[in-house]
Amino acid sequence: MNDTPPSVVIKALSKTFDGPDGKPFQAIDGISLSIPPGTLAAVVGPDGAGKTTLMRMMAGLLRPDGGRLHVLGIDLAEDAQEVQNRISYMPQRFGLYEDLSVQENLDLYADLHGVPADVRVERFSRLLAMTDLAHFTDRPAGKLSGGMKQKLGLACTLVRVPDLLLLDEPSVGVDPLSRRDLWEIIEQLIESDGLSVIVSTAYMDEAERCDHVFVMNRGMLLADGTPDELKAGARGLTHVVSPDDGVPARDLQARMIDAPELVVDAVPSGGQVRFICQPGCNEAALKALLHDCDCQPREEELEDAFMLLLHQHDDGHGDASSPPPLASQAPAVATNGNGDGPVIVVRDLVRRFGDFTAVANTSFEVKRGEIFGLLGPNGAGKTTTFRMLCGLLPATSGELLVAGVNLRNARAAARARIGYVAQKFSLYSNLSVYENLDFFGGAYGLRGKERRDRVNEIIRQFDLDPDVHSGNLPLGYKQRLAMAAGLLHQPEILFLDEPTSGIDPLARRAFWRTITALSQSGVTVVVTTHFMEEAEYCDRIAIQDAGRLLALGTPRGVRERSGIVSGHMNEAFIAIVEKARAAEAEGQEAA
Structure with missing residues (x-):
């Protein structure tokens, strides 16, 4: 008989904070659960669901307001230090x-x-050896790529062997290759050391690798079970539809x-387009919506069950953390330009930092109204390319035209015709x-009545509350505000640098519905992302x-080049990068 106590036992746990409006906010609302020893468990939920608060309480860093919490058989209310001596906790930052x-x-x-x-x-x-950092022991941590930093963080968390490992969204902002490496490390630790692991994640494919999944929303536990048990809730409701010839899948998805x-x-x-129909929906109306x-x-996936649970829980009264999609009408944009010709032309672009070449002889074009995805592993050079396209970083050599302006000698003129949304929230x-919005309207050169009218109009179009302090906005609404600021001056081109990093699937859907509307109105969008599913929204992608x-073309063309036509873009991305790296290694050995 196994006398090992459960890793975690929670009964009627609650935690309340003061909200931004001064009213109490129930972060954890009467949760009860039990996690057996030796389990790999996932906690999933949208922004503001209470995942981080729950993880911090399990780590003994926050005291519950009510209920009971036992970790490794120890009552945290009586001896939090003893628990902390036996666990390791890796926070988001x-x-x-x-x-x-x-x-x-x-x-x-x-x-x-x-x-x-x-x-x-x-x-x-x-x-x-596990983190593949043995050749980098002398490198400053600040000069590591994002994926390498996450692996070093995990290694530092594990310098002692814990009885329980808590990981709070360890793969946020990490490329698919590094995500795969992180999970191989986690699974190796579980197999070799019998480690119990609890991980919170925004990636449903990661949650599907776990023994047990807990789904949270607004501080409450909506459901829990094995991935297969949860997926059963979406059975019979999941379908896939092929759009008419010439119709982008994202346009059908938006409809x-x-x-x-x-x-x-x-x-x-x-x-x-993969979709979930409403239980008992009108089949004739659905057929008309799909234009026959x-x-x-199709077989249901864990993300299907997750989205279904969240929508059922919201029950029509919305979720404060995940904004609803915008109406199909997009903010007005400038119509300057050169007709149907490319709005971005890159020829033999090079950027060096001393002896290090960050971007080597890159060439591509972006058409007007196109959604163009710039993808790559952490440290691949895509951020450097992106910053040169925005006029934020000069090129070492090569030709770079944006909105008809040569960025080599007229960066200020080009910046007046582009909008930029940074990866991290950069407003005040x-x-x-x-x-x-009024401040940024002035920075973009808008004056007087024109500025007031544009600010009021974009507040209406982006469904924002003008009086709320931006620091108090949930993450999904912060991203919406950042996009509104980037579009104030009606730019021709919008640059989005990992705009959905750390955002849950609900908010990602809303964000991309907005991007689709912008593209339909004629805005050219250039986006970097680590969510490979988002490459499917793009007309073309570069890796x-x-x-x-390494690769340039439509998402379908890139998948065909990888040899993985019917698989997920994640698999195609990894195959292309690994094949190129293997060829590079063979070339170096031959030399």
């Missing part, structure tokens, strides 16, 4: 010391946790998203929505690695 090297970070965390000197050599060697009485959720995939396009049933948190352009 792990505290690496960027001026210290990889090895110095490991040494520091070993000192903090009192790891004996005689066991460090073997443990460090194992962690460095379906705009009909919530018939469709729960829809997302482009492989040139088709070929529709077939202490100003209201209206004050932020970079080590500063080189």
Whole structure:
């Protein structure tokens, strides 16, 4: 008989914070659950669901307001320190010391946790091998790629061997290759050490790898079970439809998203649209919505069950953290330009930093009204390319035309015709929505009545509350405000730098519904993303690695080039990058 206590036992747990409006906010609302030892468990839910609050309470960093919480058989209310001595916790923003090297970070965390000197050599060697950081021990942490930083954070978390590992969204902002590596490390630890792991994640494919999944929304536990048990809730409701010839899948998806009485959720995939129909929906109305396009049933996935649970829980009264999709009418944009010709022309673009070449001889064009995706692993050079396209970074050599302006000698003129939404929220948190938009309207050269009219109009179009301080907005609405600011001056081209990083599937759907409307109105959109499913919204995508352009074409064309036509874009992306890296390694060996 196994006497090992459950990893976690929670009964009627609650936690309340003061909300931005001064009213109490129920972050955790009477949750009860139990997680057996040796389990890999996932906690999923939209922004504001309470995932991080729950993880912090399990780590003994927050005291519950009510209920009971036992971790590893210990009552946290009585001995939080004893629990903290036996667990390891990796928060979303792990505290690496960027001026210290990889090895110095490991040494520091070993000192903090009192790891004996005689066991460090073997443990460090194992962690460095698992994370593939053995060749980078002297590199400052601040000069690692995003994926390498996450792997170093995990290694520092594991300098001591815990009985329970808590990971709060460890793969946010990490490319598919690094995500795969992180999960291989986690699964290796579970197999070799029998480690219990609880992970919160925005990726349903990650949750599907777990033994048990807990679905949260607004501080409540909606459902839990194995992935197969949860998927059963969507059985019979999941379909795939092929759009008419010449119709982008995203346009059909947008039409379906705009009909919530018939469709729960829809997302482009492989040139088709995967969707969930409402239980008992009107079949004739659904057929008319699809314009009689070929529709077939498909096997349900965990994300289907997740979206269905959230929509059923919202029950028509909305979710404060995930904004609803905008109406199909997009904000007005400027119509300057050169007709049907390309609005972005890149020829033999090079950017060097000293002896390091970040971008090497890259060439491509972007058409007017096109959604163009720039993809690549962390450290691939896509951010450098992106910043040169925006006029934020000069090129070392090559030709770069944006909106008909040569960025080599007229960056200011080009910037007046583009909008930019940064990866991290970059507006003024202490100003209201209206004050932020009014300030940026002035920065873009709008004056007087024209500025007031544009600010009021874009507040209406983006369904924003003008009086709310931007720092108090949920993440989904912050991203909506950032996009509104980027479109104030009616630019021809909108640059989006990982706009949905850390955002849940509900908010991602709303965000991309807006992008589709903008494209339909004639805005050219250039976007970087680590969510490979979002590449399916693009007309064309470019994949970079080590500063080189590896693939360029439609999503279907890129999948065909990878040899994975019917699989997910994740698989195609990994195949293309790994094939190029293998060829590069063979070339170096031959030389």
